Amino acid sequence: MEQILRPIYQERASQPNTLGVILVEKREKVSQITDTFDSVLLILAKDANQSVFTKHYTFxxxxAAMHTVTEKQLRKWLLLGTNRKVVDWIFYGRIMFDRNDFVHDLKTELKDFPFYGRKVKMGIEFAKLIRRYLxxxxxxxxxxxMDAYNHIVESLHHLARLAVFENGMHPEVTVWSQVKVMEPSIYKLYEELLSSDESIYKRLELLFLAxxxxxxxxxxxxxxxxxxxxxxxxxxxxxxxxxxEELRNYSVDLEVFIEFLVERGHIHIERVQTKSDKIFHRYYKVEQDEVTDS
Known part of the structure; x- marks a missing residue:
């Protein structure tokens, strides 16, 4: 299959804008990693008119699918975790072209997982967890x-991903396989929710407490x-x-997260007078000792 696809990726590799080419091949009969395709070509570009451009081929x-992705879009996916397959592709795909070791350095960066990057990802994931839980x-x-059940399942997924980040790794598509090894207590909660013989009320009660x-x-x-x-x-x-700039990534979860931290006493409210005697602007502040050392 690689020989058939070679002319396609070689053409892209010859373009000065291309940073790297990764080939991902289906590992199982039905593969969620490749979206049911037999092969996926991931073309990483410095920049482009479209952040993501896709073509499908048949033979x-x-x-086969080819996805051309800009470096900016790739970084966004990796930060926000909105495309988990791309982590698998980078880790397990075959590097067919690598300009100036871009892909090699990217893989090293993902493996090393600098604390700052992990801290940002944990914050974003924790904010999502808070919203779903509340x-x-x-x-x-x-x-x-039933609506509560749906939300607690989603919150457990965020908790699972958060646990993987805490362990210095990136969540993969099969995140529960990771969590079963890293954080068996979280896996047990998920298992209890899905397979317990207790009533849905009792299962939810236990899950919310835990x-x-x-x-x-x-x-x-x-x-x-x-x-x-x-x-x-x-x-x-x-x-x-x-x-x-950094907090934009929290998106719709930001305000819920802030209110959660206000209730927990980590963020404080400062009232500033408006033109009306009875209405105040609501400002937010953090005391110096509220911030832990990195």
């Missing part, structure tokens, strides 16, 4: 058990990034927080 009874708890209290404990024990590390960013200024309004 004999085989099919929304699920509201559904549970309203006795909307999740509360696990969230509490991870708040220090999960909030480290946002608190360090907020220490850069004396106080912030909410729009400034949304526009701060």
């Amino acid at each position: 004999d009874d085989k099919k 929304e699920g708890k509201v559904f549970f209290e309203q006795k909307n058990y 999740s509360e404990f696990m969230i509490h024990s991870r708040t220090k590390d999960g909030s480290r990034h946002i608190l360090e960013v907020m220490r850069q200024k004396e106080h912030w309004n909410i729009q400034e927080l949304h526009e701060q």
Whole structure:
């Protein structure tokens, strides 16, 4: 199959804008890693008019996909974890072309996983966990058990990914296989939710109690990034927080996360007078001793 695809990737490799070419081949009969394709070509480009450009090919009874991705888009996927397959592709794919060791250095960077990058990813994942957990708890209290179940499953997925980050690794598509080895207590919770003979009420009750404990024990590390960013200024309004370059990555989860940290006493409210005697601007601040050392 490589010989058939060679003219395609060699053409891309000859272009000065191409940083690397990775070939990923299907490992199982039905492979989620390759989206059911027999082969995937990942073309990494310095820049392009489109951040992602895809082509499909067919030959004999085989099919292949080619994805051309800019370095900026790749970095975004790796930071936000919105395309987990790309981590597998980089780790397990075959390097067919590598300009100035770009792919080799990228793999080394992912393996080493610098603490700063891990800290940002943990913050983003923790914020997602908080939103799902809090929304699920509201559904549970309203006795909307199926909606609560959906949210607690999602929160456990975020907890699982967070645990993988804590262990200095990147979540793969088969994240529960990783968690089963790294954090068996989290895996056990997931298993209990799915296979327990208890009523859905009892299962959810147990999961929310256990999740509360696990969230509490991870708040220090999960909030480290946002608190360090907020220490850069004396106080912030909410729009400034949304526009701060690093905090933009928290997206729709930012405000829920901030309120969670306000309730936990890590972020403090500062009231600033408006033109009205009865209404105040709500500013947010972090005391110096609220930020843990890196």
